[in-house]
Amino acid sequence: MISIENDSIIAQCTPTGTGVIALLRLSGADVFAIIDRMSRLPDNQLLSTVPSHTIQYGWIIDEVGNKIDQVLFLVMHAPKTFTGEHTIEITCHNNPFLIESIFNRALMCGARMAHPGEFTRRAFTNGKIDLLQAEAINELIHATNQLSLKQSLAQLSGTFSHWIASLEKKLITCLAYSEASFEFLDDEMEFAPFINEQLTQVLESIVRIKTTFDQQQQLRQGVRIALIGSVNAGKSSLFNQLLGHARAIVAPVAGTTRDSIESTISLNGSQVTLIDTAGLRNTNDIIEQEGIVRSQQEAHKADIILLVTDVSRPFSEHEMHTYNELLNSYASKIIVVHSKTDLPQVHQQSFNHTTVVEVTEKNSVTIEQLKNAIHDKMNNLFARTDSPFLLNQRHFRVLINVEKKLQELLPLINQKHAPYELISAQLQHILEIITQLTGKTISEQGMDAVFREFCVGK
Ligand SMILES: Nc1nc2c(ncn2[C@@H]2O[C@H](COP(=O)(O)OP(=O)(O)OP(=O)(O)O)[C@@H](O)[C@H]2O)c(=O)[nH]1
Ligand SMILES: [Mg+2]
Structure with a gap:
């Protein structure tokens, strides 16, 4: 079924006004119905029938079959695409009037113009990337130095997501131990030391990541x-x-x-x-x-x-x-x-x-x-702030919140009779906060804020 989540959207991915060619991306459930109406291949084959992940030479045509532009089509069937949907990328000549004609034709055939960040949002919704990776794409495009570039690439391949997953794993283990304690109330089993050790490790690793944040933020704006x-x-x-x-x-x-x-x-x-x-x-x-x-x-x-x-x-x-x-x-x-x-x-x-x-x-x-001396200093600077992660204000706020909750929780664990029910409830709450990072349970409002920063075509 076609809905607002999977209707076909089109946008220009390359910047307007520069270069000989432009790249337009069309993505959605009914992309092939749309493209078949607006394209012609030399052998009159339909693009919907050509093999996936192939490049085809042909034309964009208007409603009476006149050629609008000679183009290349990159045909990609779902799910092996960036958005996870059927996708056609059109490489056309870079003339604003021509591109407008192609857009008009696509709109007539049933597509609509994409909103900023909508392709990436669909990639996220369809489980192709998590929220941290979506943000990394934006960072990658806007990186002003080698450090940001390196970190956004690493983040795109999921380093930060893995780090978060390792924290989550530790917290879930603590939760399991805490819950198990309900069943061993009369026994002498001691769960608190283990939970204490794991949570301290989580806390330490958050503190470590946080320390380079300010300097990193500044470096991302460019070295002064x-x-x-x-x-x-x-x-x-x-x-x-x-x-x-x-x-x-x-x-x-x-x-x-x-x-x-x-x-x-x-x-x-x-x-x-x-x-x-x-x-x-x-x-x-x-x-x-x-x-x-x-x-x-x-x-x-x-x-x-x-x-x-x-x-x-x-x-x-x-x-x-x-x-x-x-x-x-x-x-x-x-x-x-x-x-x-x-x-x-x-x-x-x-x-x-x-x-x-x-x-x-x-x-x-x-x-x-x-x-050369400046170069060496810059390398030292980048090496010192070489956290593998590219934290932004959103990540930072979430981590601060987790740190605060952990600091509140640790004294409870160290009490003589640890209140395990309360500990479990708080651990669950911390896990919920952490999932805001990868976006698994992030609210619609939070998601909009993340994708609003993107430009059209991303
Ligand atoms: N011989 C020589 N003169 C220099 C050199 N560098 C700068 N000067 C001269 O020193 C004077 C001051 O140079 P500026 O670059 O204006 O110095 P500044 O540090 O910006 O000075 P303020 O703006 O007043 O603080 C000028 O007359 C320059 O031509 C140099 O390497 N050799
Ligand atoms: Mg001066």
Whole structure:
């Protein structure tokens, strides 16, 4: 029976406006009835009769048989398809008017336009993927760096789902032990230590996964690299060199940059935001003071700091103090950059820091060395936050909730006479909360929220 859940839907999967060809996807129960009416193959065969999982060359035709476009059809019978339904993918020429004509023809033949995320939603409803994998598809499409890409691919293949399944298994075992205790009331059997041990393990593994969440969230938005240092140190020159164009004003006047400026570039396969900041110094100028406060905030927010120091003149006491403070607070994320190395260098107190790079304005070799140092720092950063999972706010909220419930439950288990009935009820409740992650029992409303983030054609 055709219903809103399996009626045939169509959408463009490729972005509009670019490329020579476009991919349209048609999925649903009556796809073959629809496509037979709107297509013609060279030998007049019907697409409904060709073998599944084959590519056919042919035309989209209008109601009187005129050709609309010459296309390729990828014919896939259910259930071995992404959505789990009969699916036809049409590769056509990428012209918006032509695509509109194909859509109009499909609508006339009984299809309707798909909503954002509707294909993925059907894949979920038909049990092809769980909710975590559906979310991973969205993450994969929007990944801005190698870390997100790697994690979304892993999540798509079900790593997070397996982790959740292992937690569920432990909780179900605890529930079984707790329920069994009702039957052994008079015996000396001790179930509490086992339950306690299992639940502690579950709690620990949730805490471990949670700890890298904040940093991961930030990295998913793109790595932030802030250029911090004294006035006139050469930060804006370096910022422009890394960008490859003169975005920031460079001048011999100290205090040229008064507010932070951001620009995004692609570095080592990842999207990176570079931030040029106002130089740090003591000043009575209130605008500059505000700029300096912002520089300090940027240093705090950044994943990597390029601490730019002009080595052609001695550091003042104030500078030494500022640099040491920064190094004490953010050692692991700092790359010390010695600037103006083309000028005679004055001998000065060196910092106790491992990553030091020398740069000179307009010298591409030194910039490459700096990019290599940034690359190494980024790899360290990704390695440190290398949780196999790509948590989003929804997962995080669920895990926090589970953690809270477990923390409430553990003291009950450790009571002298453990209240097993209460323990069982709470374990059941925790299991219900966990199933929200994979979507097995997720409410319709929660499901809508997940799929709303998708674009049409996904
Ligand atoms: N010789 C030499 N001069 C440089 C080098 N890098 C920057 N400069 C000069 O130093 C001056 C200051 O450079 P900026 O890039 O504006 O310095 P800044 O750190 O952004 O300065 P503020 O915005 O005032 O904090 C300019 O005159 C640059 O041309 C370098 O490697 N060698
Ligand atoms: Mg500047």
